[in-house]
């Protein structure tokens with residue numbers, strides 16, 4: 001089920017207020033890069049992420065159909081969290097229509113299991129399938145928010161949620177770069193054997209070039225630091241979409257990933 005997946009990449013978060021704004025940004029700054037990238041299986045992937053802000057805008061579903069026809073790798077950041085039958089149905093609807101490269105659910109066992117079942121129904125054996133990612137602790141959450149939500153420190157919560165994702169069939173996790181080394185040393189399977197992160201997509205948001213505003217993110221890292229800490233997919237929104245030369249930043253991060 002997991003043939004020819006990219007092992008590293010830059011994920012650009014298109015968090016714009018309207019589909020028209022996202023389209024203009026895509027056409028001006030991302031489409032030309034796709035046109036110039038060599039079609040090598042080993043190069044870092046350039047993935048377009050659409051999340052809650054854009055998905056609920058009129059015209060978004062139709063624009064995603066167009067991007068799919070153009071074979072743009074899509075990341076649907078829906079962070080689904082619901083009862084298993086609804087998750088199964090929701091994931092299946094999205095995967096059947098868009099065949100996204102990646103999709104997110106909240107890293108809770110029954111949610112991850114339901115999403116895995118839905119994805120596996122949509123692909124034949126040997127086909128490159130949608131990567132299922134479990135979202136752990138949000139990069140905007142500090143100690144107080146994690147304690148409020150779960151009564152445990154973010155460090156404990158992230159281990160707990162990453163374990164739930166990887167034990168229940170996720171292909172990777174979304175976490176802060178600062179969480180990765182702790183996870184490498186603390187993820188145990190029920191039989192006490194250690195989980196190796198080498199086999200999973202480690203997707204890290206909260207990425208900022210030095211000097212950029214942190215905005216609402218709390219646990220941020222520079223692209224080169226996140227890669228050094230073990231991230232293989234970087235999620236970048238405002239540090240690219242608000243830059244004066246977005247394409248130069250995209251190319252810089254792709255070069256860093258390529259060298260890693």
Ligand code: C5P
Nearest residue numbers: 013051137138139174205235236237238
């Ligand atoms: O603009 P910025 O780079 O902060 O955007 C980060 C993106 O990653 C947003 O689209 C946000 O929804 C997403 N994300 C996140 N933290 C997570 C999971 C997803 O910031 N844990």
